[in-house]
Amino acid sequence: MWNYNIPVKIFQGEKILSEKKELLNSFGKNALLVTGRNSAKLSGVLDDLLKILKEYKIQFYIFDRVEENPSYDTVEMGAALFDEHDFDFVIAIGGGSPIDAGKAIAALGTYYKHDAYLFNESDDIYKNTLPIIAIPTTSGSGSEITPYSILTNRENKKKGIQSNRLFPTVAFLDPRYTTTLNESLTISTGLDALTHSIEGELKNNGTNPVIKSLSLKSTTMIKGNLTDIQKKLSSIKFRKDLQEASAMAGIVISHFGTTIIHSAGYPLSSFKKVKHGIANSVFFIDVLERISQTEEKRVLNAIEPFVSLQELKNFFINLDIDKYKFDLSDEEIQKWSEELVISQKRKKTPGEFDLEFYKSLYNKIRK
Ligand code: NAP
Numbered sequence: 400m401w402n403y404n405i406p407v408k409i410f411q412g413e414k415i416l417s418e419k420k421e422l423l424n425s426f427g428k429n430a431l432l433v434t435g436r437n438s439a440k441l442s443g444v445l446d447d448l449l450k451i452l453k454e455y456k457i458q459f460y461i462f463d464r465v466e467e468n469p470s471y472d473t474v475e476m477g478a479a480l481f482d483e484h485d486f487d488f489v490i491a492i493g494g495g496s497p498i499d500a501g502k503a504i505a506a507l508g509t510y511y512k513h514d515a516y517l518f519n520e521s522d523d524i525y526k527n528t529l530p531i532i533a534i535p536t537t538s539g540s541g542s543e544i545t546p547y548s549i550l551t552n553r554e555n556k557k558k559g560i561q562s563n564r565l566f567p568t569v570a571f572l573d574p575r576y577t578t579t580l581n582e583s584l585t586i587s588t589g590l591d592a593l594t595h596s597i598e599g600e601l602k603n604n605g606t607n608p609v610i611k612s613l614s615l616k617s618t619t620m621i622k623g624n625l626t627d628i629q630k631k632l633s634s635i636k637f638r639k640d641l642q643e644a645s646a647m648a649g650i651v652i653s654h655f656g657t658t659i660i661h662s663a664g665y666p667l668s669s670f671k672k673v674k675h676g677i678a679n680s681v682f683f684i685d686v687l688e689r690i691s692q693t694e695e696k697r698v699l700n701a702i703e704p705f706v707s708l709q710e711l712k713n714f715f716i717n718l719d720i721d722k723y724k725f726d727l728s729d730e731e732i733q734k735w736s737e738e739l740v741i742s743q744k745r746k747k748t749p750g751e752f753d754l755e756f757y758k759s760l761y762n763k764i765r766k
């Protein structure tokens with residue numbers, strides 16, 4: 400039994416915003432733009448977008464305060480703008496951080512109380528979520544396609560929220576907007592997409608043929624593109640491949656979510672400022688090897704077109720992922736490992752894991 404549900408209109412192409420500009424005019428006359436400090440300007444989205452908004456006399460407010468791993472505070476600050484503005488829709492521009500924040504603000508801003516802790520208490524909070532238009536400037540999180548928003552609470556813990564109302568209404572994919580990503584951001588975001596593709600398929604295990612096809616295509620494109628990238632960084636074909644691979648991987652996790660690999664990486668991002676894609680990648684092979692001990696076929700299916708774990712491991716080694724080491728204390732390792740033992744994702748991840756295994760994961764990446 401399987402289902403497929405992605406209620407996001409996806410438009411892809413160079414200059415797609417101006418091609419489809421009349422669509423932007425169909426959401427109302429007052430837009431809230433949510434973005435990071437630089438990405439909207441640097442990528443060229445803001446220039447293109449403001450021309451269109453001005454042409455159609457759509458009023459706009461730019462909230463450009465979103466940090467990496469967006470916090471509850473930031474989302475509440477964005478939501479508070481609704482007390483003074485009558486927004487009709489939200490345009491989220493950037494990587495996963497601004498898009499996740501934009502989604503959460505589109506929900507919390509329309510709720511009577513702008514308290515992000517309420518996300519965990521009531522589904523009512525999503526009832527009046529404004530339409531969200533997502534314009535990605537990284538190729539990694541897939542947030543432009545998913546029903547998730549990953550936020551950081553005041554205890555510095557990453558908390559994912561999920562609702563069908565958080566699916567963007569429209570996603571505009573223009574590969575030109577990702578050409579300003581440097582080599583290291585291109586790799587870390589590309590690896591996030593790779594982990595989505597494989598983690599989602601680990602859970603699917605071929606049952607949903609649409610998801611299997613998307614995972615296979617996405618992993619194939621990332622495998623083919625994410626080597627020797629220095630020469631390719633300004634190539635539109637390269638950027639288009641990664642952007643499409645990331646979107647496909649986003650569809651995969653929209654159906655199956657991620658695994659304990661993502662959960663293990665969260666504290667590295669929250670407490671050690673490690674890029675999200677790198678935080679997943681440092682544990683990737685070890686967790687897959689562990690799952691392989693009991694479910695080898697499942698792992699071999701999920702990593703296709705890689706034919707063996709060794710081939711996938713070599714791919715990560717070529718990207719120097721094995722070189723990442725971090726200052727971790729005994730207390731941090733103990734605490735984070737205990738949290739993984741009770742994590743919801745653990746129950747949904749195939750394979751057998753215990754406290755000692757999680758501790759060994761963190762010990763391996765210790766300086
Ligand atoms: P990000 O955190 O949005 O951005 C990382 C950095 O890249 C920022 O410094 C950003 O600048 C910069 N940047 C973005 N676009 C750029 C461009 N075109 N040129 C140059 N620099 C650019 O990165 P991300 O990896 O896309 O997103 C990670 C977040 O997404 C994490 O919080 C993660 O938990 C979340 N996530 C969400 C989902 C989901 O389904 N919702 C899935 C996976 C991950 P600015 O600061 O100026 O923006």
Ligand code: FE
Nearest residue numbers: 540591661675
């Ligand atoms: Fe991710």
